[in-house]
Amino acid sequence: MSSLSARLVAVGILLVSVSLYPAPSWAANSPSPGTGFTDRSISVGAEFTINPTTGMPSTNLTTASEDPNQYMADTHCRADGPDTKDPGCDALDCPATTPAGEEGTPVIWKEAPKAITNPGWTDWIPVSGPTCLYDPLPENVLANIAARILNDFRQLPVNPGNLEAQPFPHTLKGGPTNFYATAADQTFDLTILGQAVHLTATPTSYTYTYGDGTTLGPTPAAGYTIPETEWLNNQTRTSHTYTDTGNYQAAVTTSFTGTYSVNNGPPLPINGTLDITTPTKTIHVWKTEKALVADTCQENPNSWGCPGTETR
CATH class of the missing domain: 2.60.40.10 (Immunoglobulins)
Structure with missing residues (x-):
């Protein structure tokens, strides 16, 4: 059959x-009130939220205005800084990364409410760190990286x-x-x-x-x-x-x-x-066409609908 x-x-x-999506804007921070020293901190206008469990910042890729906080990398851990007793200052060494290189600068990331236009020293709350920055002018390095990071990003494979x-x-x-x-x-x-x-x-x-x-x-x-x-x-x-x-x-x-x-x-x-x-x-x-045929393409390669045959 x-x-x-x-x-x-x-x-x-x-x-x-x-x-x-959009990325961070960077600005130089004003002098820290009450320190008497030129501020070497780095303010970051970024889109952060703080995880209440870990205490670590995470990005929020919506709009910067939704983040109530402002951020800075506090460089006051330097030996000539005004606040060497800052928590974490003694927890990190930043040795030179090359034989002739300079030592790095320990920094601690801090946050303060954006509602405070000119945060005082006690308004800045440690978020993470310490970590190291390597640059003769550490107060400029993050802003300089931010200025070129999009171009570097677009060159990646x-x-x-x-x-x-x-x-x-x-x-x-x-x-x-x-x-x-x-x-x-x-x-x-x-x-x-x-x-x-x-x-x-x-x-x-x-x-x-x-x-x-x-x-x-x-x-x-x-x-x-x-x-x-x-x-x-x-x-x-x-x-x-x-x-x-x-x-x-x-x-x-x-x-x-x-x-x-x-x-x-x-x-x-x-x-x-x-x-x-x-x-x-x-x-x-x-498009699809339907027809009744008497045999399969294996049985008859020239049958209607088989590869290489003409449709009617």
């Missing part, structure tokens, strides 16, 4: 995108991941094709202006280009893989339905935001994003 079979063929395409599609490489006209991106967090250890900088790149948003003139994004949705049984009837947030047959070039642009820490200091947001687009993938979109 002969078997009956119906055959489908499909083709599709895919694209992705990326975007990033960040992997954009891949754009994936289901089904692939063939998909069906009028049916959903599921697209998703595979970008991941990446870390880098750099030396900038003699300081050890740890940088983290985080995929934050995606822009999908489907190749038929339509796009999706920027969106925080990276998409996800779905079981094969759901390919033709599951519409995901990043799915796309092609309305015409053809071959389409799809891609995704991923927007990475970044944070960096200097010599084990708190994470600071980078003011800008790194956008990377994946190589395109060709999606072959086909």
